[in-house]
Structure formats: C-alpha cells, structure tokens
Amino acid sequence: MSKIGVHSFVWSAGSSRNELEKALENTHRLGYKLIEFSYLDPKQVDVAWLAGRLRELDLDVAISMGLPPEGDISSDDASVVANGTDILDRAVALVRDLGGTKLAGILSSAHGKQERALTRQSWDTSVATLSKVADRAKTAGVTLNLEIVNRFESNMLNTAAQGIAYIRDTGASNVQLHLDTFHMNIEEADVGLAIRHAADKIGYIHIGESHRGYLGTGTIDFAAIFDALVAIDWDDYVTFESFSTAIVDKDLSLKTAIWRNLWDDNIALAGHAHRFIELGLETARRKADLVRQAHVPV
Structure with missing residues (x-):
C-alpha cells in the first residue's frame, strides 16, 4: 500500500477545534494516512487534544511553513535571524x-518574491543558522525538510x-529535501531525472x-514522476496539495497567488487524488516489474 498524505487546506484554512476535527x-475516512498542517499556533490550538486525536485515528502528521520576512534566517540583520531561529525552534517543538x-x-529563507539576488553571505548565514x-531538532526526533x-x-x-x-553545507543528517x-x-x-538524482536526500514529497x-487535468507528466519514485524505491509519504479560492488562507493564498476557483467539492477532489496517486504508483511498479522480467524459454 502507498503512503499517501493530504494537506489540511484541502479541508479548511481554519484552526478551530471543529474545523480541525472535520479535517x-x-x-x-478517505484513506489518507497523514495530514499536513500549515503551522498551528499552540496559543490558539489545544496541541494535546490534537495529538490525542491523531493517535486515535492512527494518522501521521507533518507541519509545513514558510518563514516570514521578519524571520528570514538569510538576513543581514542579526535580530531578524534570531527571530527566524525562534520561529523554527517553536515549529520543531510543535x-x-x-x-x-x-x-x-520554506525553512531556509523568507517565503515570497524577493527583489534582489541571493548573496553568498545570505547563503552562509542561512546554512549556519x-x-x-x-542539532536541536535531532534531539527532538524531527527532520527539517527544505521545500x-x-x-x-x-x-x-x-x-x-x-x-x-545546501544540505551538504549544513553537514546535518536530519536536513532533507x-x-x-x-x-x-x-x-x-527534467522532473523525473531530478528525483532520481536527489534520491537519497529526499525526505518529503508534495x-x-x-x-x-x-x-491529471494540467500539464505535469505524472507517469514520469511515479516511475522515478518507484525507481528510487520511495517508501515514505507523498502528500496531495491543492488550492482553490473555495478555501482561503489570507497569508498563504496571497503568497502562492491563488486567484481562481479550481474546485468547490473538496471530498470529490481528495477522493480523486487518493485514487490517482495510488493507481499511478501501482502502474509504475507494474511497469518496472515488466522491464525486469526475463521470459526465457525452458
């Protein structure tokens, strides 16, 4: 069986107990084994309750986030870097x-369109931070997956x-792609070649x-992607992510330019995605098996 996750913004951009419970x-109910949340503020969410519900439903969880400009760890401003460090440490704790x-x-720099080219100093500051x-995340049993x-x-x-x-420069075993x-x-x-080239550094996939x-309704060659995942023996999560103006998070929707209503029925969307991913990976495995088979007469 494939390990398939879903981003919570398919369900809701809210973080009330009722909204989280529904998500x-x-x-x-749709057979996903992981739910990914954009960063939840522990001051607004009962973390112990949520952890308990995840255990009861036997769901794994991932947290994703993008650093804000005031928390950019590649900044030349030491106070901004310190703020970003604190944001990351809190996210690890969550x-x-x-x-x-x-x-x-986006853990290595601010999330959003930048108005200047990256400098070596910014790269080095980000890597060091x-x-x-x-190091602290490793103690917590958490990997940092750089989107x-x-x-x-x-x-x-x-x-x-x-x-x-970037991972090479960090020298950290728990920093992944x-x-x-x-x-x-x-x-x-070439997306398939990139997946193959990065094989042993990948920690998470959207x-x-x-x-x-x-x-399947756009231009991405998913057959090549599923073939690449099977070729590298990927056995961790692939998580479905989709956005529509049907569900709006005022910060992320602006940064990711979600201007169109691409779906209204999130149950139909998520059910289709689970079937699409599962069948895509199964088909890729069957193709790989056929390629390896040698039908020699006996």
Whole structure:
C-alpha cells in the first residue's frame, strides 16, 4: 500500500477545534494516512487534544511553513535571524508535541518574491543558522525538510540540485529535501531525472498539479514522476496539495497567488487524488516489474 498524505487546506484554512476535527475525520475516512498542517499556533490550538486525536485515528502528521520576512534566517540583520531561529525552534517543538517527525516548507529563507539576488553571505548565514536548529531538532526526533520552490516564492532554493548543495553545507543528517511537483514542473530541466538524482536526500514529497487543481487535468507528466519514485524505491509519504479560492488562507493564498476557483467539492477532489496517486504508483511498479522480467524459454 502507498503512503499517501493530504494537506489540511484541502479541508479548511481554519484552526478551530471543529474545523480541525472535520479535517481529521475527512482525512481518515478517505484513506489518507497523514495530514499536513500549515503551522498551528499552540496559543490558539489545544496541541494535546490534537495529538490525542491523531493517535486515535492512527494518522501521521507533518507541519509545513514558510518563514516570514521578519524571520528570514538569510538576513543581514542579526535580530531578524534570531527571530527566524525562534520561529523554527517553536515549529520543531510543535511537530514533536503532535507526535510527528517532519517539519517541511520554506525553512531556509523568507517565503515570497524577493527583489534582489541571493548573496553568498545570505547563503552562509542561512546554512549556519539552520545547522544549529537541526542539532536541536535531532534531539527532538524531527527532520527539517527544505521545500524547493519556484523563483517567485524564494531566491535561494529553486532546484533539487541547489537543495543538495545546501544540505551538504549544513553537514546535518536530519536536513532533507521537500520536493513538490508543482514547483519542479516550473524549475527543473527534467522532473523525473531530478528525483532520481536527489534520491537519497529526499525526505518529503508534495504531489500537486500545474494549476493546483485536480491531478491529471494540467500539464505535469505524472507517469514520469511515479516511475522515478518507484525507481528510487520511495517508501515514505507523498502528500496531495491543492488550492482553490473555495478555501482561503489570507497569508498563504496571497503568497502562492491563488486567484481562481479550481474546485468547490473538496471530498470529490481528495477522493480523486487518493485514487490517482495510488493507481499511478501501482502502474509504475507494474511497469518496472515488466522491464525486469526475463521470459526465457525452458
């Protein structure tokens, strides 16, 4: 069986107990095994209750986030870097307290379109800062998964190869890549080859369509992606991510430019996505088996 997750913004952008409960129940009912939340403020959410419900429903959890400009750990301003460090440490603690192991997203710099090119100083500051966060995260049993995003959402990590170089510079074993097919479709020369090249550094994967809507209705070559995942023996989560103006988070919707209503029925959307991913991976496995079979007459 495939390990398939879903982003909670498929269900709701809210964090009230009722909204979280509905998201958990929908996730469980449709056969997903992990739910990903954008960062939840422990002051607004009963973390102990949420951790308990995750255990009761046998759901894994991941937390994703993007650093704000005032918490950019690649900044030349030491106070901004210190604030970003605190944000990351709090996020690691949240993952730990929810019983999860994955913190993902834009963790190396601010999330959003930048107005200047990346400098070596910014790269080095980010690497040094994240390395220290990673040391503390390791004690908490948490991996830091660096999302590789398109040029309009970061000026630092736009390709898997850049992410590999960043991980190398950190020297940390619990810093990994968070690959997202939506972003890779924009930036990579070949998405399947990039997955193969990054194989041993990947910690988390987002599956999303080129327009953020129903899988298979855009331009992404998912067959090649599923083939690559099977080729590298990927056995961890692939998480479905989709956005529509049907559900709006005022911060993330602006940063990711969600201007169109690509779906209204999130149950139909998520059910289709689960079937699409499961069948895609199964088909890729069957193709790989056929390629390896040698039908020699006896």
